[in-house]
Amino acid sequence: MSWMHTTFALILLPAIVVGLFRILRGPTAADRMVTAQLFGTCGVAILLLLSTGMGNPVLLDIALVFALLAALTTMTFIRRTWHGSGKKKHGYSIS
Secondary structure (H helix, E strand, O other): OOHHHHHHHHHHHHHHHHHHHHHHHOOOHHHHHHHHHHHHHHHHHHHHHHHHHHOOOHHHHHHHHHHHHHHHHHHHHHHHHOOOOOOEEOOEEOO
16 A cells, blocks of 8 residues: 555545534534535545555445535535525526
């Protein structure tokens, strides 16, 4: 395993630890959601670094699934929390 990949993966870990405090303190749900996206992004980056460093292509597949889940989570959050005016725009309903 390449020492450089491991070093960069370890550098990303404190971002996740700092994010834990933001989830606990976050005054709004949006702050918590942004932190969850930080977890997703850092998690995917760590998996990609470890996959390259260890030569394990299975970690690439896991990183892809995490990236797709992060995008799906964001879309679900927006659909559930966004309060539109309820008016139809361009012939279709937003809600």
